[in-house]
Amino acid sequence: MKKADVVVIGGSAAGLVAGISCHRRYPEKHVLLIRKEEQVLVPCGIPYIFGTLGSPEKDLIPDALLSNNGIELVKDEVVDVDRAKKTVAVKGGQEVAYDKLILATGSSPIRLPIAGSDKRNVFVVSKEVAYLNDMLAAVNEAKDIVIIGGGFIGVEFADECKKGRDANVSIIEALPHCLQLALDTEFCVEAESILTERGVRLFTERRVEAILGDDQVSGVRLSSGEEIKADVVIMGVGAVPNVALANTIGLQTGTSRAVEVDNYMRTLSDPNIFACGDVAEKRSFFTGRCSAIMLASVATAEARIAGANAFRTCCRNLGEIGVWSTIVGERAFACA
């Protein structure tokens, strides 16, 4: 049986940084990272694939980052963990014994349960290269692009989709303003006016009630009764933690349905299993309350703590501070 001191499950931001952090703290330990993706992306770069970068290949995290840090990479999917025997089973049939396990299985984008949301060319903001290539091809051919959700992902997508294209781009946002969960109204208004100047149409205080078309999307109908043409619909409305494996192996989850961890990023159920990133439950630094914000900055901060604490509890998570920045047109917006 294959054996590693530390097995990291998941190869996106959290898994990668947890592995590197663990290797740097404990250079004598063998760290093995298992991820199901052939290639992984810089998550914050995904909207830019559709404009500034031009392709998923320009947004890749090179696997050399792992090998340069002495981390062994296995590309396979973990299907089970035997917590008593301390082994991980992968789809290929192999087993890997571990001493410490770091769960970093990330999150999946939400596909809203709107009538017609299963039609062709209705996309979510996936992190998969093949999916993003299909999505990019569809966006490149689209005349009318509708983005559901005016949060920072939706706004970035809208801004990027306008670059080098003469497609009609619309944002549908349920709140009175785009970016309203993150910014004060005066800054939302400023971002909106830049979007409008760049030709993005904004439909705020409206929801999408149905996605229209036959096999393929042809438009959306809003709660206001308006209908908007669409060749492509992009849902940018958040993500949910990937807890299927955690549930299978009996790790306790919390109010946000993510894996509950203590302030050392140890799961509550098993002192040898840590969790970090989007799969781990978060708490606000300010209120101590459960927080569902998913940011790579938070995920990597947690990953550094999880990796460092693997064999000796030394770093403490004081809670999440949502710090982020984005660019709309030529104007940067940031918030802490």
Next chain:
Amino acid sequence: MKKADVVVIGGSAAGLVAGISCHRRYPEKHVLLIRKEEQVLVPCGIPYIFGTLGSPEKDLIPDALLSNNGIELVKDEVVDVDRAKKTVAVKGGQEVAYDKLILATGSSPIRLPIAGSDKRNVFVVSKEVAYLNDMLAAVNEAKDIVIIGGGFIGVEFADECKKGRDANVSIIEALPHCLQLALDTEFCVEAESILTERGVRLFTERRVEAILGDDQVSGVRLSSGEEIKADVVIMGVGAVPNVALANTIGLQTGTSRAVEVDNYMRTLSDPNIFACGDVAEKRSFFTGRCSAIMLASVATAEARIAGANAFRTCCRNLGEIGVWSTIVGERAFACA
């Protein structure tokens, strides 16, 4: 060998409340509490023994609180814990097996290393009944009482020592005002003027450099050069966590030298051992930083969490908020 599901070490506020909390959550579990004291006191009531209450006997916590909650009480001193075998050894020689252990060994008052601090009638604010009876007898005979430390314990002692006595009572405080670590200056000044009206002499911005006398204390010399007569000196300058046992059995301690716990009150070193109260390291709710404040309110809040989490992690410690109140003369002062 005696066997309990939960062994609580320590019978003051934290141990008592941890035991009760645990019993209420898990009524089917056998909770056994070991404390070395024959009797225990309401800690917040100790200064009032010297005036309002009149004797330590008026400040006792009845053992019936334990028996009424189905908790077995053993009066003995724990000298060792075998974490591998999960047994506790007491001075009497007996061993007790446990499934979960809650450490609530509290704190001990600081005796400042001032020349002469070992003289007779130099007291610290102990929680022991016999000691407090000796102290009360000395206070009752004293003409001149000097209190070192103008924090809330020192101020309460000064105010109580004036009740029904015509002794001279002086407070020596190193800071510009009494109560300054807790209150804004305007409230400190108000408390000081009440103390002064009641005949307490205040020596602020001065330290005690030496405790004078032969075998027994006769006075103190201040950093200003002043000498003050004293038959009794009371040091109310804080406490240090009782970590001797924790150190013996290898539990990790933190920057405040208390036992480090996660936000579920589990010690970092052993998932079956919890710590709460003055022996456990605290963090500020507001800053997340280490905090050394020792209050029964905080200790019992932690104890409720520790007891509740013994068999199923369900309650989380969000950090310490120092809330307290006191009375000086007829005026109440409170702070949160």
